[in-house]
Amino acid sequence: MMKTLSPDDAFARSAPMVYTVVTCLDELGKPNALGVSWVTRASWSPFLMLVSIDHSRYSHAGIRQNREFVINYPTKEQEKGALVCGMSSGRDIDKTVASGLAFVNSEKVRCPTIDGSAVSFECRVIGEMETGDHTVFVGEVVASKGHPEEQNHLYVTHNFTMLALGNEE
């Protein structure tokens, strides 16, 4: 028998959620990265992905201005650096250094890709929608890359423990 739960308790029970690192440029054109779990697909054809970005995030203005982002799915080996991207702000530190992750040129967009990710989607923003304290940015996938040997990426539980799950089961 189900019972009424507080919104926070209910949301915790919907975990684990996929954990991605979204890379982008800030308003000055400097690369940044942030942890994003609120991400999913939005269309088969064209291939659209969406990310929900908090208005308070440093990267929000940069994505709005530059209209590009990359969704990177870090592997278990990249967990520490991926967490740095989620736990700190580009206002305070340069995450391309502090995270220890390898930021490399993307194929089709100006913002970088995190090398070694299990998979990455380069996106150009084709629409956005205000949703409460977040903006949903919808991006068309203009290039996709992956690391053939990496069969897992990260999921985060309600208490921020990281799981690595494979996609080949």
Add this chain to the structure above:
Amino acid sequence: MMKTLSPDDAFARSAPMVYTVVTCLDELGKPNALGVSWVTRASWSPFLMLVSIDHSRYSHAGIRQNREFVINYPTKEQEKGALVCGMSSGRDIDKTVASGLAFVNSEKVRCPTIDGSAVSFECRVIGEMETGDHTVFVGEVVASKGHPEEQNHLYVTHNFTMLALGNEE
């Protein structure tokens, strides 16, 4: 070293994805249910969730008209019925019968909740956005319920194998 992947191969590598059953009413007011993996949160406050629904889905018109849906996270025990909801259309069968799942009254919305789900979010549509071949429906969570003993729900891999993952790790 990452290499360029086809969009389909890249997307497969972003799995496993959470697997939910969205319940709604059709245009005649009859309950229906569909499998939805393209779901995530869109705002902390207000508590907003979003689902991407294919234009071709039978439930699309019903959600658009009735402005309500429930996101149910089925447990491992509900896997078979949850898959029926994902693999068939409400045009052809009555999934409230064919799935074997227990459709019960929701607290705040007219469409049913699937009893025994690990967690469920009752949503009222507050906005929508056309995204290619899908519509993103944004819903405010007006009630949330859960099954206190159920610590797992379903994830689907790229080849449609179901995993049950706990949120208490």
